[in-house]
Amino acid sequence: MTERTHFAGPKLVSAVSATLGFAQVIDDIAATAAERERAHRLPHEEIARLKALGFGALRLSSDTGGHGASLRDMFAVARDVAAADSNIAHAFRNHLWQVEAALRRRDHPFHARVLELTGQRKTLGLSFVDSDVTAAGARPTKVLSRLEWDASRDVYVGSGDKVYATGNLYNDAFIGVAVESRAGRTVQYVLERGPGVSDDDDWQGFGQRLTGSGTARFRDVTIPAAHLYPADPPKSDEAAPWGFTFHQVYLTNCIAGIVRRVALDAVDVLRTRGRNFYHGEAAHPTDEPVLQSLLGRIRAYAASVEATADRAVDALQRAWDAHGTPDDYDATLAATLAASEAKVVIDDLAPQIASWLIDLGSGSVVSRIGALDRHWRNIKVIASHNPRLYKERLLGQNLLTGQLPPTGAFF
Structure with a gap:
């Protein structure tokens, strides 16, 4: 009688990723992860492949540039990517969160713009931190700055540094909250990568070395008035306050x-x-x-x-x-x-x-x-x-x- 054997246990790629067409890129990322770690080679090419396949747009419907994935399915694919190289999965976190927030408020022009860029297979990061991250009780995730109106160019101009800017090295655009100088109102903005945007790979952590978590610098970047949007209205007293x-x-x-x-x-x-x-x-x-x-x-x-x-x-x-x-x-x-x-x-x-x-x-x-x-x-x-x-x-x-x-x- 032939002895039966059956190999079971963990697999690198889940059925969800395979169905959505991510199996090959995840396998390739896994195969080269150790080499990237040894050489400190930032995964620009690997992240570009994931973007092109729509990893950042998983949650969008197919008719808007996405895959129509559930939240549960998105986490399944992200876990597969993390198994291949956790740096790469981590680098997408801020973008994927912005997509989730935008899906809930897609009628708001700011969030509609986030979804539009996401549907174009672009990813978004964070910018312009002014809070004192050394102060007790500081909230370093607060994004706040001031944008000055330049009438000669018909644009707003701003400068600032985003410390611990996970993923920004790989992102195509950046979002933030600012006070604009003309009316003194708080606005949200979308800044696409261009002149004045630079990223330093100066993250000194002993792990997650390739996440692009260094300092993002913005020097006299320009934002058209059309890319400023009203701030989100405050939540009602009945709404659940846990948004993160x-x-x-x-x-x-x-x-x-x-x-x-x-x-x-x-x-x-x-x-x-x-x-x-x-x-x-x-x-x-x-x-x-x-x-x-x-x-x-x-x-x-x-x-x-x-x-x-x-x-x-x-x-x-x-x-x-x-x-x-x-x-x-x-x-x-x-x-x-x-x-x-x-x-x-x-x-x-x-x-x-x-x-x-x-x-x-x-x-x-x-x-x-x-x-x-x-x-x-x-x-x-x-x-x-x-x-x-x-x-x-x-x-x-x-x-x-x-x-x-x-x-x-x-x-």
């Missing part, structure tokens, strides 16, 4: 992608190890019981991380579906709590899973050529966004007293 849960779920989703890649790399590491320890029980590492067990542990924990991330994504999808209905508040609150729960668990487990990869390969995998240390480093840098300690406290407070989450970024 997407950011946290997206980053946690990126970590889940890295963990999947760790599980995939673990299989390769064990299969390619040439020799076992002299005190092992098998001639070859693939037959070593303790290494087989560790590979199984990595697989199981990685699957649990992905399931936990899926729970947060599903909660966010339900909140999206409930927008504008009587269930909006409760669904949005549930999403931000689920996002916090996922972050606490995944931020704790993911670095441990990445370290098990080194245990599995031992001295065979510590060479810089394989760049396997990038997984742990990238996880820790992504996890540093709004540390889990504050999420843990909030979750405990909520259970004890009903304390509600903060309403700013990353909650």
